[in-house]
Amino acid sequence: MTDSPRLRVNPAACSGHGNCAELLPELITLDEWGYPLLAEGGVPAGLSRQARRAVRDCPALALMLSAPVHSVPVHSVPVHSEETQKLPRRPA
Amino acid sequence: MSVDYLAAAGPPPAAPPAGLPRLIPACAPADAGADHRSDKQSLAGHLARLGPLRYPARPGGLIAEAEAAGLTGRGGAAFPVHRKLAAVAGQARERRRAVVVANGAEGEPASGKDAALLWGAPHLVLDGLQLAAQATGATEAFLYARRGEELSRRLLGALRQRAAAGLDRVEVEFVQAPDAFLAGEETALASWINGGPARPAFKQPPVYERGVAGLPTLVQNVETLAQLALIARFGAGWFRALGTAAEPGTMLATIHRADGGSYVTEASLGTPLTALLPAELAGPGAPADTVRAVLVGGYHGAWLAPEQAAGLSLSNASLRPAGAFAGAGVLAALPAGRCGLAETARVGRYLALESAGQCGPCFNGLPHIAGALGELAGPRPRRQALADVQRWAGLVTGRGACHHPDGFVRFVRSALTVFRAELDAHARGRCTATDHTPFLPVPAGPPAREPR
Numbered sequence: 001m002t003d004s005p006r007l008r009v010n011p012a013a014c015s016g017h018g019n020c021a022e023l024l025p026e027l028i029t030l031d032e033w034g035y036p037l038l039a040e041g042g043v044p045a046g047l048s049r050q051a052r053r054a055v056r057d058c059p060a061l062a063l064m065l066s067a068p069v070h071s072v073p074v075h076s077v078p079v080h081s082e083e084t085q086k087l088p089r090r091p092a
Numbered sequence: 093m094s095v096d097y098l099a100a101a102g103p104p105p106a107a108p109p110a111g112l113p114r115l116i117p118a119c120a121p122a123d124a125g126a127d128h129r130s131d132k133q134s135l136a137g138h139l140a141r142l143g144p145l146r147y148p149a150r151p152g153g154l155i156a157e158a159e160a161a162g163l164t165g166r167g168g169a170a171f172p173v174h175r176k177l178a179a180v181a182g183q184a185r186e187r188r189r190a191v192v193v194a195n196g197a198e199g200e201p202a203s204g205k206d207a208a209l210l211w212g213a214p215h216l217v218l219d220g221l222q223l224a225a226q227a228t229g230a231t232e233a234f235l236y237a238r239r240g241e242e243l244s245r246r247l248l249g250a251l252r253q254r255a256a257a258g259l260d261r262v263e264v265e266f267v268q269a270p271d272a273f274l275a276g277e278e279t280a281l282a283s284w285i286n287g288g289p290a291r292p293a294f295k296q297p298p299v300y301e302r303g304v305a306g307l308p309t310l311v312q313n314v315e316t317l318a319q320l321a322l323i324a325r326f327g328a329g330w331f332r333a334l335g336t337a338a339e340p341g342t343m344l345a346t347i348h349r350a351d352g353g354s355y356v357t358e359a360s361l362g363t364p365l366t367a368l369l370p371a372e373l374a375g376p377g378a379p380a381d382t383v384r385a386v387l388v389g390g391y392h393g394a395w396l397a398p399e400q401a402a403g404l405s406l407s408n409a410s411l412r413p414a415g416a417f418a419g420a421g422v423l424a425a426l427p428a429g430r431c432g433l434a435e436t437a438r439v440g441r442y443l444a445l446e447s448a449g450q451c452g453p454c455f456n457g458l459p460h461i462a463g464a465l466g467e468l469a470g471p472r473p474r475r476q477a478l479a480d481v482q483r484w485a486g487l488v489t490g491r492g493a494c495h496h497p498d499g500f501v502r503f504v505r506s507a508l509t510v511f512r513a514e515l516d517a518h519a520r521g522r523c524t525a526t527d528h529t530p531f532l533p534v535p536a537g538p539p540a541r542e543p544r
Binding site for chain 2 (some may be wrong): 010011012013014015016031032033035036
């Protein structure tokens with residue numbers, strides 16, 4: 001139970017750019033497909049500036065520093081090209 | 093018109109069904125061609141069987157009754173129904189509008205219970221949808237059901253009968269669900285009804301706050317609504333007469349027998365699995381000579397060894413310690429003589445293709461795992477293949493916007509435990525199976541992706 005903010009990732013928005021792992025290697029590593037693995041626990045005070053930068057610089061707006069759940073911003077931006085989307089789209 | 097239908101129902105109220113079945117009336121062959129009064133699926137037949145739909149005097153009445161009944165969602169997650177009702181009702185009070193959806197998408201290929209219920213008791217589901225609308229203060233209602241020409245015709249007919257009888261307070265719009273494993277996931281459902289793709293969303297905010305048309309949305313499985321309609325008529329005490337104290341009532345189950353037959357049945361929670369699969373788990377030579385394993389809870393569920401399954405019952409209290417759960421009531425007895433690894437690999441490939449393709453760990457990890465499972469199901473897999481599956485399984489767990497990767501991993505890991513002897517045999521280049529025909533149902537060909 002700590003009040004320090006936590007990193008969260010919206011997995012549906014994340015497209016594996018990997019910027020976050022470069023900016024915050026202390027807390028974020030990449031899996032073998034290039035998607036972020038977040039360290040357990042909150043962001044220590046000494047890393048909060050880097051954490052905010054990683055959030056701000058995420059090209060997919062997928063990385064978040066958690067506030068209370070309800071104020072987490074919604075990102076439903078489609079990040080993959082149409083060819084990779086398998087499910088039907090609404091007909092034009 | 094309305095008077096005619098209600099008069100045909102006879103003097104209310106009808107006696108509550110004693111014993112089983114409660115949900116889908118037994119249909120004698122003679123019923124099929126008879127007039128509408130004896131056709132139990134027609135509105136008149138439905139009202140004759142169960143009596144008229146009665147709304148509680150105050151909207152909160154049903155929420156309290158659902159809580160007293162201990163009703164949980166029958167779509168698989170077993171979430172307490174009264175909590176969902178109360179959450180949407182609370183949002184609807186602020187927003188003045190809300191949506192209710194009867195979810196009959198049933199994307200699970202091994203499940204047939206929602207389609208059977210919609211076919212056999214459409215009006216019970218639609219009663220439940222109206223009651224849920226009243227309880228939450230919803231102003232719009234949707235019936236979301238799997239594709240199928242005959243089923244659609246029947247459901248549209250049922251909606252017309254109700255409109256003619258002036259029975260419904262909230263108009264119901266019928267929407268066909270796409271053929272996708274995840275079509276019934278509630279954020280995918282909301283997206284589809286909103287005109288988007290049926291893909292799960294990162295659940296912030298949850299659909300009970302912002303779902304269909306951005307409104308507070310209640311999504312309940314069709315069976316849950318049917319159970320709610322019975323509770324509204326006959327009360328929580330009647331509901332609790334079957335089932336266990338912790339998990340009251342009944343649930344529909346889709347049973348796949350070892351002889352290849354499958355059917356939908358209604359069973360009390362807590363029914364021993366030996367009673368649901370008697371020949372397989374309790375017959376002569378059972379269970380060792382009759383079944384290789386039992387799949388419980390569908391393709392997000394778990395394989396159980398026959399001896400273990402024979403000691404368990406259809407309830408989460410019994411199944412959870414074994415790593416399984418009742419889910420939406422799918423039970424499949426894989427016959428002795430089949431290869432559990434081949435079945436797992438085939439279903440795993442299907443599930444990997446059914447990933448919505450949004451979350452990196454899922455759309456990368458599931459095909460990798462499925463590929464390695466295919467190798468393990470063949471002769472002399474690389475030594476590394478099993479370690480790969482285990483590593484990737486850890487990497488995808490908990491890293492999707494929905495629970496697809498988690499359910500997939502549960503299914504796969506249970507296979508690696510239950511089919512350990514087969515893994516060893518395959519490593520030595522042998523398969524103990526004598527029959528290699530596929531057993532578990534998987535839709536043929538690539539996943540259907542045609543637009544609506």
